[in-house]
Amino acid sequence: MNKFPNDFVWGTATSSYQIEGAVNEGGRGRSIWDLFCEQPNKILNSDSGSTACNHYYLFEDDVKLMADLGIKAYRFSIAWPRIQPSGEGEPNLAGISFYNKLIDCLIDNDIEPWITLYHWDLPEDLYLRHQGWLSSSIVDKFGEYARICFESFGDRIKHWITLNEPWCSAVLGYGNGHHAPGHISNTEPYIAAHNLLLSHARAVEVYRDLSLNNDGVIGITNNCDYRFPLTQTEEDINAAERSLEFFIGWFADPIWKGDYPQIMKELVGNRLPKFTEDEKKLILGSSDFFGLNHYSSMLASEPNEGIQPRENIAGNGGMFEDQLVHLSDDPNWKKTHMEWNVVPEGCKELLKWIDKRYNKPTIYITENGCAQDEPTLEAAQNDDDRIQFFEGYINACYEAIQDDVNLKGYFAWSLMDNFEWAWGYDRRFGLCRVDFNTFERSLKKSAHWYKEVIKNNSI
Numbered sequence: 142m143n144k145f146p147n148d149f150v151w152g153t154a155t156s157s158y159q160i161e162g163a164v165n166e167g168g169r170g171r172s173i174w175d176l177f178c179e180q181p182n183k184i185l186n187s188d189s190g191s192t193a194c195n196h197y198y199l200f201e202d203d204v205k206l207m208a209d210l211g212i213k214a215y216r217f218s219i220a221w222p223r224i225q226p227s228g229e230g231e232p233n234l235a236g237i238s239f240y241n242k243l244i245d246c247l248i249d250n251d252i253e254p255w256i257t258l259y260h261w262d263l264p265e266d267l268y269l270r271h272q273g274w275l276s277s278s279i280v281d282k283f284g285e286y287a288r289i290c291f292e293s294f295g296d297r298i299k300h301w302i303t304l305n306e307p308w309c310s311a312v313l314g315y316g317n318g319h320h321a322p323g324h325i326s327n328t329e330p331y332i333a334a335h336n337l338l339l340s341h342a343r344a345v346e347v348y349r350d351l352s353l354n355n356d357g358v359i360g361i362t363n364n365c366d367y368r369f370p371l372t373q374t375e376e377d378i379n380a381a382e383r384s385l386e387f388f389i390g391w392f393a394d395p396i397w398k399g400d401y402p403q404i405m406k407e408l409v410g411n412r413l414p415k416f417t418e419d420e421k422k423l424i425l426g427s428s429d430f431f432g433l434n435h436y437s438s439m440l441a442s443e444p445n446e447g448i449q450p451r452e453n454i455a456g457n458g459g460m461f462e463d464q465l466v467h468l469s470d471d472p473n474w475k476k477t478h479m480e481w482n483v484v485p486e487g488c489k490e491l492l493k494w495i496d497k498r499y500n501k502p503t504i505y506i507t508e509n510g511c512a513q514d515e516p517t518l519e520a521a522q523n524d525d526d527r528i529q530f531f532e533g534y535i536n537a538c539y540e541a542i543q544d545d546v547n548l549k550g551y552f553a554w555s556l557m558d559n560f561e562w563a564w565g566y567d568r569r570f571g572l573c574r575v576d577f578n579t580f581e582r583s584l585k586k587s588a589h590w591y592k593e594v595i596k597n598n599s600i
């Protein structure tokens with residue numbers, strides 16, 4: 142048996158728009174995802190999160206599910222438009238009351254609430270009237286929204302996460318247009334990312350100035366897939382490294398080192414915004430822990446065209462091309478229903494890479510999991526492939542800890558099947574199955590398996 146440290150945190154994660162539903166209830170304003178889902182051909186089967194898992198009404202049942210699983214911590218996100226319907230101004234008390242009830246219910250069940258302030262559901266007005274993440278005016282607004290949350294919930298919350306995966310907000314939202322607000326551009330991702338980083342830093346500044354005195358910590362969650370060099374040539378080793386710097390270094394270097402990676406400055410040129418000296422100071426050290434969402438790996442190699450910066454890369458894909466890396470799959474790798482490669486070894490290597498580059502931060506895996514094709518309840522109750530996935534990745538976590546990585550917790554994505562963004566309800570990531578007609582929940586085989594891992598604190 143591979144035993145985890147005694148204080149290791151086992152949890153599950155969800156996000157507001159993916160589970161809550163009840164989009165017109167309790168004074169909630171609209172978000173960019175409500176808008177995006179109304180546009181044709183953006184979401185598979187024209188699904189939307191308007192009812193999702195109905196968690197807004199069923200949250201007590203969901204907390205019971207978690208209690209049954211023995212989960213110690215639950216990471217959920219707050220819908221900004223429930224707290225401030227138009228993204229600014231006075232707080233909406235019904236929204237605050239919903240999250241108060243959820244938090245208290247979790248605590249009553251000995252589950253520690255971990256809050257993410259932003260998991261992609263930007264108030265629609267901030268986008269329509271203030272240019273969303275493209276305008277630096279968002280920094281103050283995010284700071285004020287964060288302040289309301291800290292003041293309302295801070296007495297009971299010990300772990301805060303400012304942003305979930307700003308890479309996705311920037312690249313999928315403003316680069317290839319796969320996510321809301323659906324822009325396609327090779328400049329906007331860098332501007333959005335810049336404002337996301339500054340907004341994160343502002344929220345942290347607000348939090349620290351409040352001095353709530355309750356041992357609370359605050360950080361950011363970034364996502365990164367690992368890159369193995371295709372061959373052991375120097376060119377491919379450099380390509381893999383460059384790809385990781387473009388992926389995670391883009392968001393983590395400013396926070397742990399004080400600026401964007403040098404290679405990005407060289408290859409992106411004047412499309413990469415610059416931080417002022419004051420901004421660098423504000424961002425440096427603005428995360429008490431390293432939140433990591435990790436799902437997959439790819440092979441990286443030098444493209445045939447070499448690595449000269451290419452001018453005039455326009456539109457869709459431009460962003461991915463800036464790194465000048467050719468990405469491919471190892472045909473021996475298994476794939477999930479998302480077509481993402483299952484490579485536990487990549488999880489271990491990424492943890493070691495982060496440990497080294499950022500000088501041994503405390504790391505929490507705030508998401509890891511897989512979609513499996515589960516057309517029926519029976520298939521869901523026999524999700525052996527998901528068990529195999531978790532077994533591989535949790536073992537990789539164990540090995541990283543043996544190699545002295547400061548990994549302190551693991552959150553399975555996700556507690557239950559939910560609205561999987563552009564894939565609608567067609568991709569299922571849950572430990573629990575959800576019937577989207579009756580909203581009935583039932584534990585999958587993997588949930589029973591995870592319950593044992595938590596109980597024994599070992600794999």
Ligand code: GBH
Nearest residue numbers: 156305306309364366434436437439481561
């Ligand atoms: C998470 O993002 C989200 O936080 C969550 O809301 C969502 O439900 C969950 O994943 C499942 O999708 O290397 O080209 O193959 C995941 C971010 C970014 C991870 C893209 C996989 C594959 C890109 N994903 N990445 S590639």
